[in-house]
Each structure stands twice: as structure tokens, then as C-alpha cells.
Amino acid sequence: MILLALKEYYDRKVSEGAIAQDGWIEGNIDLLFELDLDGCLCNISDLREIDGKKMLSRPFQLPNIGKQALKHSNSGKDANLLWDNAAFVLGLGDKGSLRLQSMIDAIDQWIGPASDAGIHAVRSFLQKGLGNRSHFDLALNHPEYGEILQKGSVKVSFRVLQTGYQTVFLSPIVAAALERAVESKDSDVRIGTCLVTGEQHTVVEATHPVIKGVKHAQPSGANIVSFNKEAFNSYSKTQSFNAPVGKVVASRYVKALNDLLDSPRQRLNIGDASVVFWAEKKSVFETDFSSFFQEPERDNPAAGIEKVKALFESVQTGAYMEESGTTRFFILGLAPNMARISIRFWQVGTVSEFSSKIRNYFEDFEIIKPPKEPEFYSVWRILVNVATQDKSENIPPNLSGDFMRSILEGMPYPTTLLQAVLRRIRSDTEYRVKPVRAALLKAYMNRYHRFYPHPNYKEVTRELDTNQPSVGYQLGRLFAVLEKIQEEANPELNTTIRERYYGAACATPVAVFANLLRLKNHHLAKIERKGRVVHFETLLGEIMGKMREFPAHLNLYEQGLFAIGYYHQRQNFFTSKQDASGKNNLDITEEENLS
Incomplete structure (x- = not known):
């Protein structure tokens, strides 16, 4: 169900033109070499756009011939098809000849002799440069782009104006070649039924592509479907043949999931x-x-x-x-689990x-x-x-x-x-x-x-509810009032009963409240404003009138209600109120001061 939904999401994004199709990868191109049909450079077109002080490359879906297309090894033999950085396109550096030959080999291997005029012109351009490096002088000595081309990192592709394609890799021949290659990359091809789509006689993927971007998973990537030990295998089936998924489906669900994990709007931690x-x-x-x-x-x-x-x-x-x-x-929701994703x-x-x-x-x-x-x-x-x-x-x-x-x-x-x-x-x-x-x-x-x-439970309201039947809630209110009395009696006090007695009061009230109520008499005697003392005495009487005795223990639910009652009562001390005459009084203390 999960893999099918991801595969359908891939199909949707392809129809919207928002994700690279099989055999393609999302990348960028900086410059286009405009060639004639004989493979000679006519012009260089800059595809970059200015964004403030930055030059932004133009995004494309680029041919991906079964490798890390955006990275290169040190071999110099892993060129991309009909696009790459200038070091490969112009054969720069110590391995310039290997890089240039690799560009030609990629065309021969993936396109073959059945190419259109545009691809033939690109091959001629590269072949001429391989035999005579001065063929590239027009590009390397270009008054505007020569300097950045010599650095070798700028991404380059080709356009042959007579063919009508924006770039040569948009030719239908390239798309057809990549489509043929998707199901024929491995020499060990197994045919089976895809468990995701139910399609029969399809090429089954042996090892699924890696998924990147899951928090705390391996940076190199991990898998949802993976069998890497004999104990996980059944009926002598190895790798992902234990759970057969078509090669095309595996590529698509992984590509869709990687796209989601890379999206700031469709992913959260x-x-x-x-x-x-x-x-x-x-x-x-x-x-x-x-x-x-x-x-x-x-x-x-x-x-x-x-x-x-x-x-x-x-x-x-x-x-x-x-x-x-x-x-x-x-x-x-995905979470890391060693080399897998759970x-x-x-x-x-x-x-x-x-x-x-x-x-x-x-x-x-x-x-x-x-x-x-x-x-x-x-x-x-x-x-x-x-x-x-x-x-x-x-x-x-x-x-x-x-x-x-x-x-x-x-x-x-x-x-x-x-x-x-x-x-x-x-x-x-x-x-x-x-x-x-x-x-x-x-x-x-x-x-x-x-x-x-529960017949004895009354829903907790947004703010103070003096009629809440919960003993825990009323005890929380009582604790908040006792703390408020202590604060007003000792304005300079840094530590209140909250720090010292809260844990015991909410768990074993009978062991704490008798002592706290004796202490409150001492605190009330220190408050000079008699109206304030009367108010607290009235409030204490109202709360105590709702309880028969202090319970020996409070269960977890009553402890939770104790915390809510404490919070509600504390907030009530500082919440704006309106008396019968319509006058706004900021809190109880300020009402006393104003009178």
C-alpha cells in the first residue's frame, strides 16, 4: 500500500512536470555550445539568470546513464551523456584525453549509430577536439566565457540550431535509449510478479535504490525493503527477491520518497x-x-x-x-533503524x-x-x-x-x-x-x-472552573492559593512552596497540606492589607468546602487535574476581570491598591 501510493505520487508529479522521469536526473546547465551540423562552434549561449549578486543556473532534467551523474570519480572515464562540466566537454586537466574520450564513448554506448543530426554534430565536435585541441580555442579564448570555461566546473551542454531542439539531449532518440536501458542495466536479470502493482513477467529489482534525508539515518542512504543476511531470506531467495518489486516501480517509489524528503513544504521532523x-x-x-x-x-x-x-x-x-x-x-512517518528505515x-x-x-x-x-x-x-x-x-x-x-x-x-x-x-x-x-x-x-x-x-468526570474547561468536582483539581487550586499567600507575605522570597512541596502535594496530599495550612496562618498575619486577608480566607473557605478530607494518594489522572487546577488558579490571579459596574480590574492585587 505504501509503495503503491508513492509510485502513484511519482506518476502524478511526472504528469505535472515536477519530477525527473526514469533515466533522468534533476540538474542544472550554465552554458550551451551552439554548433553547426559539421560540429563547429558557432556561439555560446548563457542560460544563467541574475538573482541579486548570484548567477543561477537553469534547471533541467538531464540524462542519467546509471551512475552518480552529478559527481565524478578520479578515473576520468565517467562522463555524462551529452552534458557535463567543461573539464569533460573540453578535455581539460591531466586526464583531459580520457575525459574527452569518455564523452564520445557515452554517445556510442547509449545512442549508437542510430543518432539524429544534432547528436552526430556533438560527436563530431568532440572527436575533432580529441584529434586537435586547437579546435576548442574558440571556446577557451572566448572574451566573455573563456575564463570560467578554463576553470572546468561550469556545466555545459549543446544545441544544434538546425534540429529545432532546445538542447540535443531533448531529442526523442535520447529518451528512447534511456527507456530501453532502465530494465537492462544488470546482467543478472530475474523475471517475476511485482508485489506492488501485480504486474507479471516484469524485471525484479535485486537491491532497491537508497533513500536519503531520513533524520539520523545513514547519510549515504538506507532502505525500506532490504534483505542483507541469510537469516532474513526464505526459500533460498537472496536480496530483495524475497519481496519482488519491479525495477521500474522500485526506481519510481524511491524517487518519489526522496523528492518528498527533500521538500521543505511536504516534510517535517x-x-x-x-x-x-x-x-x-x-x-x-x-x-x-x-x-x-x-x-x-x-x-x-x-x-x-x-x-x-x-x-x-x-x-x-x-x-x-x-x-x-x-x-x-x-x-x-519514518524513523532510522540501523541500515534500514522503519x-x-x-x-x-x-x-x-x-x-x-x-x-x-x-x-x-x-x-x-x-x-x-x-x-x-x-x-x-x-x-x-x-x-x-x-x-x-x-x-x-x-x-x-x-x-x-x-x-x-x-x-x-x-x-x-x-x-x-x-x-x-x-x-x-x-x-x-x-x-x-x-x-x-x-x-x-x-x-x-x-x-x-465516567459519570463522575466533568470536562476540563479553558479557564478556572470553581465547580469542578475533581478533588485533585481543587487541591491544585488550594496549593496555588497557599503559594500566592506566601508570595504576598514575603515579596523578597526566592523559593516558595512550589519548589519544595509541589511533588509531594500532588502525590500524597495528606502528608503535606496539614502543614501548609498551619504555615498559611503565619503568612496571613504578615499581610498588612486586611481586605486582602479577608479575600484569601474567603477563597480558602470556598475551596475547602468542596472537600471532605485530604486523600492519602492521588492517581495519575488526579495528579494531572491537580496540575490543571493549580495552573488555572494561578492564571486567575492575573487575568483581566470586569466587575458589575463595567470597570476593568487587572487583577485582585491591583483592585485592592485602587481602592
């Missing part, structure tokens, strides 16, 4: 997973998808926010509902289905937050805030893939995510419950209980 995505046909959702999950660009932070807002508005605008939501969308997750659905599930994900994470906090959290920001020391490299293995899968399937978030965020809150004595962590806990709790309803 989430933890240790490299995620690529595409639609069965061109779609706005395809280019917007990465904006929903990655950090906003520093140069344009508002761009990602606008994409998410457009996602919410799509219910009214129908932006992602094309063709009644029948356009299929594919999401593939499939972390694979999701298939329609554009409208995925847009709806992603919209639900953002709704889950809505929570009251400080003004400078991001309006929407990227997946990276969520995961890094549950990792040790808030570092990307410490994100727990597999967590990113599990989290992403739950978003795309619309299922409950992984329990490991709840465990990770609670561990991080306990260990982060300085910040404890950051807004992003509180949002994560709210999202986890609400989504879990939507799938597994």
Missing part, C-alpha cells in the same frame, strides 16, 4: 520521526499541512497562525472540502477527514495563557516541554510517532505522554506547570474521557 505527506492530486491542504505542526518561522511567525485560523474557518468556507472530501491524503506510522484518509481531526487537536489544546505565549502550540513545542531539560534530543523514543498517530486518527493521546508530562512537572522545580504542559494535560484528560466516559 517530529522527534526522531521524519514525516512526509502528499495528496492524490494537487491540493492546498498538501502545502499547508506542515504549518499545522511545526514551529512558526522566525521571519514570519504570523504565517503559521493564519494557516491554523484558516483551518478553523474551513468549516464555513469549505477550504479543505474539495470534491465533497473525496481527495485522499497520505501521511508517512515505518513509524502510516495514515490514509481524505483531506476533509484529516482537516477535521487536526482542528479537534487544536481545540483540545485551547487554554487560558499569558499574552506572550504562542496562540497555537506546535507538536515540537509540546514534546520538547515533556522531555528532560526541555531538549529535543531527550524526547522519549516512539513518543512523537504515537502522539502524531493519535492526532491523525482522532484517538486518545498516548498514556506515555501523560506520564512524561507529570514526570517533567515534578522535576522542573523552577517552572512546574507551564502553559503548554497545562494545555497538554487538559487535552489528554478531555479526549480520554470522551472515549471512556
Whole structure:
């Protein structure tokens, strides 16, 4: 299914002219040598364009004759077909004769005698230069391009005006030769049935081309389909003959996947997973998808926010509902596994289905937050805030893939995510419950209980809910009030009960709160403003009235609700309010000062 979808994506990109076909490679050409039919140089055409202070080469799909076309070995015998750098085209350097002969041999080997007038003119140009180097003087001494040609690195191809082709390698003869070569490169040819397309009597690929660009995989490339030890083989079949895939199909799915991994708009990294995505046909959702999950660009932070807002508005605008939501969308998560690539997750659905599930994900994470906090959290920001020391490299293995899968399937978030965020809150004595962590806990709790309803659970709201029945939530509120009393009683204090008692308070309340409540009497006595003391006493009474006793232990879910209650109450202290007269009061403390 995965390989077939990638092969179909390749076919789509070929029809759009956006990917190189079999036997071709994406590259650039700087200069064209314009020849006459006798192989004599008439003119040099510069294809480069000026972009600021840079000269940009013109992109082409170039003939690729079964080698690393954009790199050369030290042999001097690996010229490309009808194009190469000036060192090969003009036979420069110590191995100039070998390079020039290699250019001629490539034409003879791949095109043969059945060539058109343009290719024949190129061969004559090269052959004349091999016998008499002064034949190239017109190019090497050219007043405008001679100097850069002598350096040898500039990319050169040919055009023969009488043939009508923009370059000689665009001749149908070249395309036909490369097409014949695709299935006849190996001497050990095996015929079988392709497991991807079902095509029978096709040439089976022995070793699939490598895939490059997967995060933390081998730089030289790795494979999805690979058998490199006898223990993996069956029925005496070696290499990839264990899972037969046609040579053409193997080339196409790998080329499509490499194109996706190289695309900044259709690839994103989430933890240790490299995620690529595409639609069965061109779609706005395809280019917007990465904006929903990655950090906003520093140069344009508002761009990602606008994409998410457009996602919410799509219910009214129908932006992602094309063709009644029948356009299929594919999401593939890859992770390194030694010399292979493992499939972390694979999701298939329609554009409208995925847009709806992603919209639900953002709704889950809505929570009251400080003004400078991001309006929407990227997946990276969520995961890094549950990792040790808030570092990307410490994100727990597999967590990113599990989290992403739950978003795309619309299922409950992984329990490991709840465990990770609670561990991080306990260990982060300085910040404890950051807004992003509180949002994560709210999202986890609400989504879990939507799938597994409980009669005593009330959905966690975006901001403070004084009627929340959870004991853990009310204990979190109580802890926040006690901390606020301590802060106002001791403005110069650097360490509060948050640093010293939070972990014990959320796990074993009975062992902590009795002592904290005794201490609060001492702190209240130090607050000079009596109205403030009355306010705190009233608030404490309201919270304590919702509890019968302090529990001995809180389970993980109640610990999560403790953190949310603590966060909500802390935010409530600093949230703008409006009294009955319509006057805006910035917070409780400032209301006291104004009176």
C-alpha cells in the first residue's frame, strides 16, 4: 500500500512536470555550445539568470546513464551523456584525453549509430577536439566565457540550431535509449510478479535504490525493503527477491520518497520521526499541512497562525472540502533503524477527514495563557516541554510517532505522554506547570474521557472552573492559593512552596497540606492589607468546602487535574476581570491598591 501510493505520487508529479522521469536526473546547465551540423562552434549561449549578486543556473532534467551523474570519480572515464562540466566537454586537466574520450564513448554506448543530426554534430565536435585541441580555442579564448570555461566546473551542454531542439539531449532518440536501458542495466536479470502493482513477467529489482534525508539515518542512504543476511531470506531467495518489486516501480517509489524528503513544504521532523505527506492530486491542504505542526518561522511567525485560523474557518468556507472530501491524503512517518528505515506510522484518509481531526487537536489544546505565549502550540513545542531539560534530543523514543498517530486518527493521546508530562512537572522545580504542559494535560484528560466516559468526570474547561468536582483539581487550586499567600507575605522570597512541596502535594496530599495550612496562618498575619486577608480566607473557605478530607494518594489522572487546577488558579490571579459596574480590574492585587 505504501509503495503503491508513492509510485502513484511519482506518476502524478511526472504528469505535472515536477519530477525527473526514469533515466533522468534533476540538474542544472550554465552554458550551451551552439554548433553547426559539421560540429563547429558557432556561439555560446548563457542560460544563467541574475538573482541579486548570484548567477543561477537553469534547471533541467538531464540524462542519467546509471551512475552518480552529478559527481565524478578520479578515473576520468565517467562522463555524462551529452552534458557535463567543461573539464569533460573540453578535455581539460591531466586526464583531459580520457575525459574527452569518455564523452564520445557515452554517445556510442547509449545512442549508437542510430543518432539524429544534432547528436552526430556533438560527436563530431568532440572527436575533432580529441584529434586537435586547437579546435576548442574558440571556446577557451572566448572574451566573455573563456575564463570560467578554463576553470572546468561550469556545466555545459549543446544545441544544434538546425534540429529545432532546445538542447540535443531533448531529442526523442535520447529518451528512447534511456527507456530501453532502465530494465537492462544488470546482467543478472530475474523475471517475476511485482508485489506492488501485480504486474507479471516484469524485471525484479535485486537491491532497491537508497533513500536519503531520513533524520539520523545513514547519510549515504538506507532502505525500506532490504534483505542483507541469510537469516532474513526464505526459500533460498537472496536480496530483495524475497519481496519482488519491479525495477521500474522500485526506481519510481524511491524517487518519489526522496523528492518528498527533500521538500521543505511536504516534510517535517517530529522527534526522531521524519514525516512526509502528499495528496492524490494537487491540493492546498498538501502545502499547508506542515504549518499545522511545526514551529512558526522566525521571519514570519504570523504565517503559521493564519494557516491554523484558516483551518478553523474551513468549516464555513469549505477550504479543505474539495470534491465533497473525496481527495485522499497520505501521511508517512519514518524513523532510522540501523541500515534500514522503519515505518513509524502510516495514515490514509481524505483531506476533509484529516482537516477535521487536526482542528479537534487544536481545540483540545485551547487554554487560558499569558499574552506572550504562542496562540497555537506546535507538536515540537509540546514534546520538547515533556522531555528532560526541555531538549529535543531527550524526547522519549516512539513518543512523537504515537502522539502524531493519535492526532491523525482522532484517538486518545498516548498514556506515555501523560506520564512524561507529570514526570517533567515534578522535576522542573523552577517552572512546574507551564502553559503548554497545562494545555497538554487538559487535552489528554478531555479526549480520554470522551472515549471512556465516567459519570463522575466533568470536562476540563479553558479557564478556572470553581465547580469542578475533581478533588485533585481543587487541591491544585488550594496549593496555588497557599503559594500566592506566601508570595504576598514575603515579596523578597526566592523559593516558595512550589519548589519544595509541589511533588509531594500532588502525590500524597495528606502528608503535606496539614502543614501548609498551619504555615498559611503565619503568612496571613504578615499581610498588612486586611481586605486582602479577608479575600484569601474567603477563597480558602470556598475551596475547602468542596472537600471532605485530604486523600492519602492521588492517581495519575488526579495528579494531572491537580496540575490543571493549580495552573488555572494561578492564571486567575492575573487575568483581566470586569466587575458589575463595567470597570476593568487587572487583577485582585491591583483592585485592592485602587481602592
